[in-house]
Amino acid sequence: MKxxxxxxxxxxxxxxxxxxxxxxxxxxxxxxxxxKELLTFLLFxxxxxxxxxxxxxxxxxxxxxxxxxxxxxxxxxxLRKILRIANRYIKYAGSKQAEVALLIHFCQKMKGSGIPYxxxxxxxxxxxxQLKKINTALQTxxxxxxxxxxxxxxLL
Numbered sequence: 001m002k003x004x005x006x007x008x009x010x011x012x013x014x015x016x017x018x019x020x021x022x023x024x025x026x027x028x029x030x031x032x033x034x035x036k037e038l039l040t041f042l043l044f045x046x047x048x049x050x051x052x053x054x055x056x057x058x059x060x061x062x063x064x065x066x067x068x069x070x071x072x073x074x075x076x077x078x079l080r081k082i083l084r085i086a087n088r089y090i091k092y093a094g095s096k097q098a099e100v101a102l103l104i105h106f107c108q109k110m111k112g113s114g115i116p117y118x119x120x121x122x123x124x125x126x127x128x129x130q131l132k133k134i135n136t137a138l139q140t141x142x143x144x145x146x147x148x149x150x151x152x153x154x155l156l
Contacts (some may be wrong), residue, residue: 052098053093053098054103067082072116075115079115081124082106083106086103090102096138099134100138100141100145102151103137104152105132106130107131108152138150138153
């Protein structure tokens with residue numbers, strides 16, 4: 001089976017009536033948890049990005065309470081899990097501002113958690129990679145927002 005392009009899907013969806021479109025969306029949401037999460041974001045949370053960012057920050061905070069500090073291997077696996085969740089929610093938001101805010105929060109939590117990430121090359125690279133992603137996303141934001149976020153980054 002050949003997958004249709006976005007343009008072909010768009011044309012076909014324009015031709016579908018509303019009840020059929022509703023049925024298609026619900027069927028799509030049944031198949032994957034990510035589809036359901038994205039649909040939830042678009043319907044209920046997309047209008048208030050600040051509240052969405054704060055709820056994702058709370059999820060990150062909860063993840064950091066479960067980090068096993070003495071064992072660096074398990075710490076690395078837990079941090080990657082937290083980062084995978086954060087990146088999924090960043091993708092849903094589709095906003096560079098949300099990306100910067102959430103990654104800065106992740107780095108602040110990582111630095112403030114007492115994890116000896118400087119001793120581990122893998123953890124140090126993970127931290128540095130997030131800083132690179134922050135700086136890349138920061139270049140696309142408005143100057144005023146860049147200034148505010150750069151002040152937070154300087155504390156890192």
